[in-house]
Amino acid sequence: MAKILGIDLGTTNSAVAIVEGGSPRVIENKEGARTTPSVVAVSKANERLVGLLAKRQAVTNPKGTIFSAKRLIGRKFSDAEVQRDKTLLPYNIRESANGGVEIEIGGKWQRPEEISAMVLQKLKADAEEKLGEKITDAIITVPAYFDDSQRKATKDAGEIAGLNVKRILNEPTAAALAYGFNKKKDEKIVVYDFGGGTFDVSVLEIAQDTIEVKATGGDTHLGGDDFDQKIIEWIVAEYKKQSGIDVSKDTMALQRLKEAAEKAKHELSSTVEHEVNIPFITSDASGPQHLLLKLSRAKLEELIGSYIDKSIEITKQVVKDAGFQIGDINEVVLVGGQTRMPAIVEAVKKLFGKEPNKTINPDEVVADGAAVQAGILQGDVKDVLLLDVTPLSLGLETLGGVFTRIIEKNTTIPTAKTQVFSTAADSQPSVEVHVLQGEREMAQDNKTLGRFILDGIAPAPRGMPQIEVSFDIDANGILSVKARDKGTGKEQSVRIEASSGLAKDDIERMRQDAATHAEEDKKKRELADVKNLADTLIYTTDKAIRDSGDKIPQNIKDEIDAKKKDLDVALKSENVADIKAKSDAYSASAQKIGEYLYKQDAADKKSEEPRTVEHEEIKDDNKDNEAKG
Amino acid sequence: MSEDEDIEIIDEDAGVTGKITKIRKELEVCRSEKEEYLAGWQRAKADYINAGRTLGERLEDSARVAKTGVLHQFLEIVDSIEQALADPTADSQWATGVRLTYEKCIAMLKQHGVEAIELVDKTFDPRYHEAVDTILADKIEDDHKIAEEFQKGYTISGRVLRPTKVKVYVYNK
Numbered sequence: 001m002a003k004i005l006g007i008d009l010g011t012t013n014s015a016v017a018i019v020e021g022g023s024p025r026v027i028e029n030k031e032g033a034r035t036t037p038s039v040v041a042v043s044k045a046n047e048r049l050v051g052l053l054a055k056r057q058a059v060t061n062p063k064g065t066i067f068s069a070k071r072l073i074g075r076k077f078s079d080a081e082v083q084r085d086k087t088l089l090p091y092n093i094r095e096s097a098n099g100g101v102e103i104e105i106g107g108k109w110q111r112p113e114e115i116s117a118m119v120l121q122k123l124k125a126d127a128e129e130k131l132g133e134k135i136t137d138a139i140i141t142v143p144a145y146f147d148d149s150q151r152k153a154t155k156d157a158g159e160i161a162g163l164n165v166k167r168i169l170n171e172p173t174a175a176a177l178a179y180g181f182n183k184k185k186d187e188k189i190v191v192y193d194f195g196g197g198t199f200d201v202s203v204l205e206i207a208q209d210t211i212e213v214k215a216t217g218g219d220t221h222l223g224g225d226d227f228d229q230k231i232i233e234w235i236v237a238e239y240k241k242q243s244g245i246d247v248s249k250d251t252m253a254l255q256r257l258k259e260a261a262e263k264a265k266h267e268l269s270s271t272v273e274h275e276v277n278i279p280f281i282t283s284d285a286s287g288p289q290h291l292l293l294k295l296s297r298a299k300l301e302e303l304i305g306s307y308i309d310k311s312i313e314i315t316k317q318v319v320k321d322a323g324f325q326i327g328d329i330n331e332v333v334l335v336g337g338q339t340r341m342p343a344i345v346e347a348v349k350k351l352f353g354k355e356p357n358k359t360i361n362p363d364e365v366v367a368d369g370a371a372v373q374a375g376i377l378q379g380d381v382k383d384v385l386l387l388d389v390t391p392l393s394l395g396l397e398t399l400g401g402v403f404t405r406i407i408e409k410n411t412t413i414p415t416a417k418t419q420v421f422s423t424a425a426d427s428q429p430s431v432e433v434h435v436l437q438g439e440r441e442m443a444q445d446n447k448t449l450g451r452f453i454l455d456g457i458a459p460a461p462r463g464m465p466q467i468e469v470s471f472d473i474d475a476n477g478i479l480s481v482k483a484r485d486k487g488t489g490k491e492q493s494v495r496i497e498a499s500s501g502l503a504k505d506d507i508e509r510m511r512q513d514a515a516t517h518a519e520e521d522k523k524k525r526e527l528a529d530v531k532n533l534a535d536t537l538i539y540t541t542d543k544a545i546r547d548s549g550d551k552i553p554q555n556i557k558d559e560i561d562a563k564k565k566d567l568d569v570a571l572k573s574e575n576v577a578d579i580k581a582k583s584d585a586y587s588a589s590a591q592k593i594g595e596y597l598y599k600q601d602a603a604d605k606k607s608e609e610p611r612t613v614e615h616e617e618i619k620d621d622n623k624d625n626e627a628k629g
Numbered sequence: 630m631s632e633d634e635d636i637e638i639i640d641e642d643a644g645v646t647g648k649i650t651k652i653r654k655e656l657e658v659c660r661s662e663k664e665e666y667l668a669g670w671q672r673a674k675a676d677y678i679n680a681g682r683t684l685g686e687r688l689e690d691s692a693r694v695a696k697t698g699v700l701h702q703f704l705e706i707v708d709s710i711e712q713a714l715a716d717p718t719a720d721s722q723w724a725t726g727v728r729l730t731y732e733k734c735i736a737m738l739k740q741h742g743v744e745a746i747e748l749v750d751k752t753f754d755p756r757y758h759e760a761v762d763t764i765l766a767d768k769i770e771d772d773h774k775i776a777e778e779f780q781k782g783y784t785i786s787g788r789v790l791r792p793t794k795v796k797v798y799v800y801n802k
Contacts, residue, residue, distance in 0.1 A: 054755070
């Protein structure tokens with residue numbers, strides 16, 4: 001079956017995703033970008049431009065470049081919104097015969113849905129090129145507040161673009177789908193969507209198999225572009241204060257400033273202070289002038305604080321409109337590029353008292369959700385094929401009480417992993433397989449799922465036997481652990497039903513535990529590792545002395561013995577640095593064995609050298625003989 | 630036919646008929662479920678194989694995106710050096726050093742397939758240029774010609790890395 005495209009047809013930018021192997025993936029456009037500006041233009045040469053190219057020529061052709069058609073689609077010309085936008089939009093719009101809106105482009109009057117269709121056509125064509133297959137079906141998202149007429153017009157836009165629109169999906173619903181919240185029962189979700197030009201907030205309620213929009217609100221003229229403008233204004237004012245130069249009229253300087261402002265906004269999402277550094281921004285009689293200002297995150301938040309406050313007030317109102325209390329909300333989802341700002345995340349977190357969902361790229365989450373819906377429709381994501389993950393790592397206890405992971409957390413199941421282990425002592429007759437679950441570094445801190453003993457291992461030096469341990473989790477989360485001695489073929493196994501039977505809280509607690517003890521666990525693990533290393537070192541050295549003791553001079557043996565005593569003392573002290581230092585010293589002495597033996601060997605070889613040469617000569621003669629013969 | 634015989638016998642006993650009908654129905658459901666699951670399984674396997682095939686492509690893509698990102702940021706430094714060189718007050722010996730540094734930058738960019746976009750016939754082309762300002766033209770033949778270059782544009786292996794930012798003549802009479 002052909003793929004169904006999930007399309008986020010945005011006011012400023014659009015994105016496209018498909019479901020592959022059960023999970024959504026955004027498809028890049030022809031220009032290699034993951035979003036496409038929702039801009040259409042007809043040039044003077046009557047050439048139609050869509051996306052980035054249309055945007056690049058917008059200032060040369062303000063009347064022929066159509067953006068924000070989404071603000072007009074499916075509306076009556078007499079709508080207050082349209083009347084307001086009419087004064088803001090540089091292109092011409094008029095009332096159509098049926099009371100709708102018409103836009104002038106390239107000397108023709110077209111309906112907003114025809115403009116949107118041009119954007120959709122490009123998205124479709126680029127996706128087809130990228131995927132190498134024809135696309136006929138799509139799901140298009142719209143804001144939750146869109147009325148029937150706006151939805152119908154959006155659907156028409158899809159049809160004009162040659163798409164069979166399988167469904168018109170609410171943007172917040174798509175965001176919730178992208179996070180898989182449709183599988184939850186009776187939850188209330190807030191979707192906080194702060195885009196480039198618009199702010200939307202919606203309250204959703206998930207009931208049996210349906211996601212219902214309970215209330216929506218927002219500001220159609222509030223977005224990240226306002227933030228950028230504030231930053232630019234601040235830089236211009238500060239620079240003027242600092243240098244007396246006004247760069248607001250200098251197009252070239254302003255251009256660099258715009259980029260710098262955008263960069264500052266992005267940087268301040270991860271750092272607390274950013275240096276706005278524009279060398280040679282302009283020049284005057286005194287020579288070249290540079291712009292160097294420090295913008296702190298606190299200052300930025302002060303500049304745009306009122307916008308965030310406004311969005312929070314709207315959010316509160318919408319929750320109230322939905323008939324809920326703030327405390328009733330189970331999940332909060334962040335959508336839109338601006339939600340990357342820590343101040344926004346903090347404000348939302350403060351309001352709801354919980355961490356908002358922001359792991360999916362906020363620019364792509366709506367397109368992803370549309371693709372998830374497409375996947376459900378095309379049957380890609382059948383319930384039987386919804387695969388779970390192991391919430392915690394599974395593994396076993398190894399030498400020194402270390403927890404060795406076999407299956408890492410978040411691995412999709414069913415899955416199987418095999419690893420080969422060995423014995424820790426000479427002639428060890430059996431091994432204990434201690435199966436554990438958790439994220440801590442040491443076995444004792446994790447949860448025991450089961451244990452068994454594999455015996456009958458043939459006597460052998462440590463490290464020689466090969467014990468193959470395999471972990472297999474089926475789709476129901478049932479774990480089977482099997483250990484097999486490759487030498488004797490003997491095997492032993494255990495079946496654990498409850499490997500994923502942990503409650504969500506338990507899993508979360510165990511993860512938290514691992515995070516809080518991370519530092520201390522790391523130290524414990526390090527100690528176990530150096531101890532194991534020292535132990536191996538002692539073992540191999542002892543063995544070397546046993547094997548060729550008579551060849552090794554007594555002084556080397558004595559030195560090793562002394563260093564070994566030091567190391568033994570250090571091992572008891574459990575001091576990592578000390579054990580490491582003593583291990584190194586011991587290792588350096590132990591290496592003298594090899595050094596001595598190889599020197600001896602080389603000396604022996606040296607005395608044999610002339611013979612080797614002779615032998616080669618003889619061999620050469622033979623060769624000649626052979627050739628002759 | 631044995632099947633017909635079966636049916637005849639069953640006809641005599643309504644209870645058995647009911648049972649068989651029920652079993653037949655169950656079998657039907659099992660069959661369709663089997664087909665559905667098999668199809669899903671095949672699809673998943675095909676998706677996996679296909680994903681593996683496109684993985685190489687995607688890795689190349691992401692390497693390209695990462696490289697493009699770094700080079701794009703690097704252009705900002707090149708811009709500053711260009712601005713420095715454009716300043717006539719710079720001491721000549723010092724300016725020579727800066728020019729040599731600039732040439733090194735350009736050579737490095739070139740090594741990575743980055744080349745400056747040359748304004749050939751000065752006609753505005755949104756594939757390579759981004760208009761940031763306009764100026765009225767006196768003559769119609771100047772319409773959509775580039776009046777001024779604000780920021781140099783670059784391509785990387787033929788794709789636009791950064792468009793040239795320009796001021797464009799617009800004829801409005």
